[in-house]
Amino acid sequence: xxxxxxxxxxxLGAVVxxxxxxxxxxxxxxxxxxxxxxxxxxxxxxxxxxxYSHGExxxxxxxxxxxxxxxxxxxxxxHRIVVKMKIHRTIEPALGIGxxxxxGVSLVxxxxxxVLPVTADATALTRENxxxxxxxxxxxxxxxxxxxxxxxxxxxxxxxxNGLILAAVGVAGMPLVVxxxxxxxxxxxxxxxxxxxxxxxxxxxxxxxxKIESFRGESD
Amino acid sequence: xxxxAVIVAxxxxxxxxxxxxxxxxxxxxxxxxxxxxxxxxxxxxxxxEPSSGALFVxxxxxxxxxxxxxxxxxxxxxxxxxxxxxxIAVGKLDERKLRFYHAMYQAFMFTMLLALSxxxxxxxxxxxxxATLTTVLMVSLYRTAASIEAxxxxxxxxxxxxxxxxxxxxxxYMAAQxxxxxxxxxxxxxxxxxxxxxxxxxxxNLAFVFLLIGYGTKVGLAPLHAWLPDAHAEGPTPISxxxxxxxxxxxxYAVLRFxxxxxxxxxxxxxxxxxxxxxxxxxxxAGLMLYRRRDVKRFFAYSSIEHMGIITFAxxxxxxxxxxxxxxxxxxxxxxxxxxxxxxxxxxxxxxTQRMDRISGLTVSHPALGWGLLAGVVAIAGLPPFGVFMxxxxxxxxxxxxxxLLALPLVVGILVAFGALVLRVxxxxxxxPGGVEGGGASVEPVPVQGTLVPLxxxxxxxxxxxxxxxxxxxxxxxxxxxxxG
Numbered sequence: 001x002x003x004x005x006x007x008x009x010x011x012l013g014a015v016v017x018x019x020x021x022x023x024x025x026x027x028x029x030x031x032x033x034x035x036x037x038x039x040x041x042x043x044x045x046x047x048x049x050x051x052y053s054h055g056e057x058x059x060x061x062x063x064x065x066x067x068x069x070x071x072x073x074x075x076x077x078x079h080r081i082v083v084k085m086k087i088h089r090t091i092e093p094a095l096g097i098g099x100x101x102x103x104g105v106s107l108v109x110x111x112x113x114x115v116l117p118v119t120a121d122a123t124a125l126t127r128e129n130x131x132x133x134x135x136x137x138x139x140x141x142x143x144x145x146x147x148x149x150x151x152x153x154x155x156x157x158x159x160x161x162n163g164l165i166l167a168a169v170g171v172a173g174m175p176l177v178v179x180x181x182x183x184x185x186x187x188x189x190x191x192x193x194x195x196x197x198x199x200x201x202x203x204x205x206x207x208x209x210x211k212i213e214s215f216r217g218e219s220d
Numbered sequence: 221x222x223x224x225a226v227i228v229a230x231x232x233x234x235x236x237x238x239x240x241x242x243x244x245x246x247x248x249x250x251x252x253x254x255x256x257x258x259x260x261x262x263x264x265x266x267x268x269e270p271s272s273g274a275l276f277v278x279x280x281x282x283x284x285x286x287x288x289x290x291x292x293x294x295x296x297x298x299x300x301x302x303x304x305x306x307x308i309a310v311g312k313l314d315e316r317k318l319r320f321y322h323a324m325y326q327a328f329m330f331t332m333l334l335a336l337s338x339x340x341x342x343x344x345x346x347x348x349x350x351a352t353l354t355t356v357l358m359v360s361l362y363r364t365a366a367s368i369e370a371x372x373x374x375x376x377x378x379x380x381x382x383x384x385x386x387x388x389x390x391x392x393y394m395a396a397q398x399x400x401x402x403x404x405x406x407x408x409x410x411x412x413x414x415x416x417x418x419x420x421x422x423x424x425n426l427a428f429v430f431l432l433i434g435y436g437t438k439v440g441l442a443p444l445h446a447w448l449p450d451a452h453a454e455g456p457t458p459i460s461x462x463x464x465x466x467x468x469x470x471x472x473y474a475v476l477r478f479x480x481x482x483x484x485x486x487x488x489x490x491x492x493x494x495x496x497x498x499x500x501x502x503x504x505x506a507g508l509m510l511y512r513r514r515d516v517k518r519f520f521a522y523s524s525i526e527h528m529g530i531i532t533f534a535x536x537x538x539x540x541x542x543x544x545x546x547x548x549x550x551x552x553x554x555x556x557x558x559x560x561x562x563x564x565x566x567x568x569x570x571x572x573t574q575r576m577d578r579i580s581g582l583t584v585s586h587p588a589l590g591w592g593l594l595a596g597v598v599a600i601a602g603l604p605p606f607g608v609f610m611x612x613x614x615x616x617x618x619x620x621x622x623x624x625l626l627a628l629p630l631v632v633g634i635l636v637a638f639g640a641l642v643l644r645v646x647x648x649x650x651x652x653p654g655g656v657e658g659g660g661a662s663v664e665p666v667p668v669q670g671t672l673v674p675l676x677x678x679x680x681x682x683x684x685x686x687x688x689x690x691x692x693x694x695x696x697x698x699x700x701x702x703x704x705g
Binding site: 141153160161175190194 | 340342345346349350371379386387390391394397401403404420422423425
């Protein structure tokens with residue numbers, strides 16, 4: 001692959017990771033959704049670029065799906081849910097920016113330390129792409145753990161999915177990428193549908209033991 | 221059309237038909253009908269040679285799980301028919317929900333059978349993901365706050381698990397692609413098994429860790445088991461039966477397929493210690509948790525975690541004997557646990573409560589049901605003459621012979637769980653019968669027209685397996701045990 005192709009793919013992957021970091025410290029739901037939209041756009045560009053540079057036309061479908069679903073439909077739907085449930089003013093008790101960044105950077109370090117030694121004989125692009133996508137997955141998990149609101153958990157979940165698609169488009173000739181991303185999107189759609197239908201505002205995990213016991217129907 | 225295509229297509233057609241059929245009686249009958257066709261088709265498989273194509277693979281390993289799944293699917297559909305008739309009578313469910321329920325039941329069977337028979341990593345992943353979706357919808361069927369919470373928790377936790385499994389699948393392809401070239405071959409089980417020796421073990425190791433954690437979430441292995449008790453307790457009881465009896469097996473099957481790849485590779489890390497650790501953790505944790513449970517369905521859900529722990533431990537130990545014990549225990553647990561859920565389902569209906577301290581004296585008030593439940597619990601506790609005793613005995617003795625230090629926590633875990641089961645079953649089955657709850661003065665309690673055929677059919681099979689395993693079955697479990705490495 002030409003230097004330009006390599007650089008562009010690398011840069012786009014890095015933008016997706018950068019957006020993951022930005023997601024971590026957004027405390028207002030609207031800004032969270034905006035950052036997520038930008039991550040989806042970066043992912044769209046990555047998939048389209050891989051489709052072009054590797055000559056794999058089916059990745060254009062992945063790019064198109066990402067664009068339509070994750071950059072347009074889902075953010076719009078979540079935006080409406082946030083307005084409807086009147087939680088747009090909520091400021092989430094996320095961890096401090098400093099602490100979150102330290103945790104995020106250590107996760108990225110971890111994934112680089114994990115991936116680079118085991119992929120010694122793969123191409124440079126594959127290796128770095130894998131390290132980037134594992135970082136995005138881990139940051140998404142961090143976000144799901146540190147957030148309480150159902151909407152931001154879903155955003156965390158979808159950023160994990162973005163990491164997976166980043167990994168899948170980076171591996172040469174991976175079959176079924178489109179099918180698997182469709183299956184995943186169906187799942188996300190159901191989750192969003194669930195929030196919308198049942199007005200799930202918060203995840204139910206709580207540190208209040210009394211509350212947990214009553215949820216389990218085991219209060220006495 | 222091959223038999224395996226019929227097995228997979230029947231429930232899919234069933235789902236489409238049942239989505240259109242009004243009336244829960246007709247729906248329940250059709251549900252049984254489609255399940256019967258699936259079971260018959262899966263029995264045909266035994267007469268055919270093992271085969272593999274681009275889409276499906278049938279070998280010694282999955283054929284028995286396919287037959288088991290189809291069988292428990294059928295018996296559960298029979299139980300479900302009598303269960304939902306009562307739920308309709310007491311007004312807990314309505315026709316519209318039941319149409320949805322029946323369609324989802326067949327869709328769930330479809331995803332499980334597809335996951336078991338798929339010859340492709342990606343297709344299997346999509347199928348397991350579909351199984352998650354359909355069960356989430358069924359767990360939340362009652363639409364109570366608790367059931368929606370349970371479904372949500374299940375969804376989020378298993379969603380993350382499924383995501384990690386996909387990452388593992390991508391890694392697996394990445395490991396295979398340099399050797400086998402780009403394209404579908406590097407995602408096909410049979411092709412992978414042929415070429416796995418040449419695949420770089422480093423990425424394979426990394427992939428397996430993700431797959432174990434990802435699919436392990438669905439197996440209900442500690443510490444990723446949090447979704448399981450809620451999902452079992454809040455959904456309709458037939459769903460608890462198929463979740464425990466079948467879905468956990470399917471997820472474990474996925475892990476074991478990857479373990480086979482690692483074993484065939486030779487240079488990759490031994491997956492054993494990881495699986496032993498997770499298995500023991502689940503066994504001990506669930507064993508201790510059993511003592512504090514007050515909800516009867518939740519109680520048996522923890523018992524499922526315990527048994528999945530034992531099975532995972534067995535496959536982690538590896539070797540012909542432990543693998544044999546693991547395979548046998550998978551079948552025995554699935555039959556026994558679904559039988560227990562059939563009994564519990566009717567017990568909850570006749571007493572009107574899931575609280576264990578309010579259910580008592582079942583052997584006096586409902587002898588057939590009470591003794592059936594007692595036999596089921598005796599079987600699951602691992603007492604002779606039932607099949608679970610055989611598999612646990614085999615596992616414990618083979619572990620003592622090879623790793624006495626590991627046998628110690630295993631035995632402790634089994635005994636701890638045994639104590640809890642004995643403690644609870646006394647209260648459930650003996651003593652003075654409790655009254656019926658939820659009836660009140662104004663509402664007449666609706667008599668329960670339960671069927672006990674599925675319950676006793678399962679118990680009979682488990683009993684026969686405990687007393688006498690047919691020779692061909694033993695030979696064939698041994699072949700699979702050798703395959704698993």
